[in-house]
Amino acid sequence: MRANSPRSSSRSRNSRKSLNAILSPLVIKFRGNYTNRALTFNGYNALMRKWITITVAALGLAAVAVWKYDSIRWQAHQLRGFLLDLRNTGGDTLPTPVQIQTSNFKSQTPVAQPPNHPATQPADANHLTTQPPNYPATQPPIIVATPSPSVTFDPPKWEKQGINNCGPATLAMYLRFYGWQGDQNDIARVVHPNEKDKNVRWDELVYYVKTHAGWLDALFRVGGTADKLKLFLANGYPVVIETGYELPDVGWVGHYLLITGYDDAEGVFIAQDVTAGANQRVPYEKIDQYWQQFNRLYIVVFPPADSDMINALLGDDADEAANRQRALETAQSEVAADPENPFAHFNLGSNLNYFDRYAEAADAFDTARELGLPKRMLFYQFGPYRSYFNMGRYNDVIDLSTFTLDYRPDLEESYFWRGWAEYMLGDSNSAIADWRNALGINPTFNDAQTALESVGAGP
Known part of the structure; x- marks a missing residue:
């Protein structure tokens, strides 16, 4: 191997200097860009944190605003009723x-x-929103359970009623028991599109189940009893009842309750009340007192495949005319008493x-x-x-x-x-x-x- 000559070494040193002269600005430029990028990234994080904070705060304020808006609407609604009451001097009775x-x-x-009365419309398949479950082609023999001393269901998600929305809110909770997805507003859009409308009738609730709840059916009867409620509950069916109700600063109104249990030892029914709250424990006597004010009307929702079971639970009341005759006899007895x-x-x-x-x-x-x-x-x-x-x-x-x-x-x-x-x-x-x-x-x-x-x- 030939040794480097002084001229060769000099050229090599000059080449390295030239290369350094070329690369140094690039290295400095790269490091500068890297530093700037790091600074920019940190600034971006800070900016994002700021915007996230602002967004969360805005959402919180929006939630408060919605709550306040609903609260104001309730207060305006109550004020309107108060002013209408002041305008009328007929007292508290018809x-x-x-x-x-x-x-x-x-x-x-x-x-x-x-027409003699509002008609309940038959189910329309075009309105069905959900496909029914696959029920077995043949049903097992009907076995009616005897009521035990107490029955309690896991309550559906509780929902506070909107303005004049007692019926839709109560029905929404009831339908959730069967896996229905929705809330009171879905029902109200069909049967209660105007929130000023004071009442959603029982036949409107039954109509909604038959035409919009998908795989479910519903019926109503009058002349209900505590024993009949317990029988349905003991066999797995919650029941909606229509009752009178005393509201503070308002007085007597109509109301729906979803009954989801009872306890004989305590002497109470367990009611899901869209006004007072979930799991209200209401004495049997109080339920009957206010239920009587609506002819003890009740609504049962059930899968169509359970129709035979429902008829078995209704007994003689499965026939609507027989049910009315018995309710008439009850009313006659109560008038006499x-x-x-x-x-x-x-x-x-x-x-x-x-x-x-x-x-x-x-x-x-x-x-x-x-x-x-x-x-x-x-x-x-x-x-x-x-x-x-x-x-x-x-x-x-x-x-x-x-x-x-x-x-x-x-x-x-x-x-x-x-x-x-x-x-x-x-x-x-x-x-x-x-x-x-x-x-x-x-x-x-x-x-x-x-x-x-x-x-x-x-x-």
């Missing part, structure tokens, strides 16, 4: 037949008949209506009013309208519905019946206006639509 003032209409021969109880007389009238015994029903409703019924009674139950109408007492229908609407102008059923009474007395224009008012409150109220069509008018 007017008696003597107190009702005679209307200015002149009687004429009836020219049309309204406590003739000063207005709700017993009201139930008597309601059950007589079912059998088209309108003269007797009207007498029963008159007695109930004389004894004193809550002023909101006809927000929820409409038997007096039906019996008075069928007895030709059109002025009574008009005056009683007008009294009710003066308290709360958002009751489609009162507009509906007043419209028919006006029509019978020859005031077609007022009748059409009232039926349109009914549809304005509840666009799904088919009876008002049918009434308009029957006289050749549109909505």
Whole structure:
């Protein structure tokens, strides 16, 4: 190997210097960029943390705003009711037949008949939202369990009702028991699109189950008993009941409760109450006291494959006419035992209506009013309208519905019946206006639509 010459070594040193001269700026530039990138990345983290903090705070404020908005809406709703109550000086009870003032209409021969009651529509397969589970083709023999001293279900997720949304909120909890996904707003959009509408009827809740809940069915009965509730609960079926209810600073209203258990030792039913809260332990006597005020009406939701079991649990009440007859006999017994109880007389009238015994029903409703019924009674139950109408007492229908609407102008059923009474007395224009008012409150109220069509008018 030849040794490096001085000239060769010199060239090598010069080459290294030249290379260093070329690379040094690149290294410095790279290090500078790296440093800048590190600084930029740290700044980005800080900026992101800032924006995350702002976003979380904004979401929190939005949640508070929504809560405040709902709270303000509730307060505005209650204030509106308070002002309407101040405007009316009729007291806390419905007017008696003597107190009702005679209307200015002149009687004429009836020219049309309204439907006897709001119809529950059959299930429509086009509305089904969920496919049913695969049930076995044949069912095992029906074995009805005897109620034990106590039964308690794991309650569904509790839901506080929105404005006038007791029915949809209660039904939403009930449907969740069967795995339904949804909330009260899903139900309200179908049966309660106007939050000012004071009442969602039992038939509207049953209609929703039959047409929108997918794989489920529902029925109602009246004349329920504590033993019947326990029997359903012991065999795995919660039950919704419709009751009277006392609200602080408001007074008597109608209400739904989802019954999910009972305890004989304590003497209580366990109720999911969309107003008071979950797992309310309500004494048997209190349940029956307020349940009586709605003819002890109850609703059962179940898979269609369980129909035979439901009929077995209903027993004689599986036949609706037999159920009504037994409820009528109960009302007659309760009138005899406590003739000063207005709700017993009201139930008597309601059950007589079912059998088209309108003269007797009207007498029963008159007695109930004389004894004193809550002023909101006809927000929820409409038997007096039906019996008075069928007895030709059109002025009574008009005056009683007008009294009710003066308290709360958002009751489609009162507009509906007043419209028919006006029509019978020859005031077609007022009748059409009232039926349109009914549809304005509840666009799904088919009876008002049918009434308009029957006289050749549109909505």
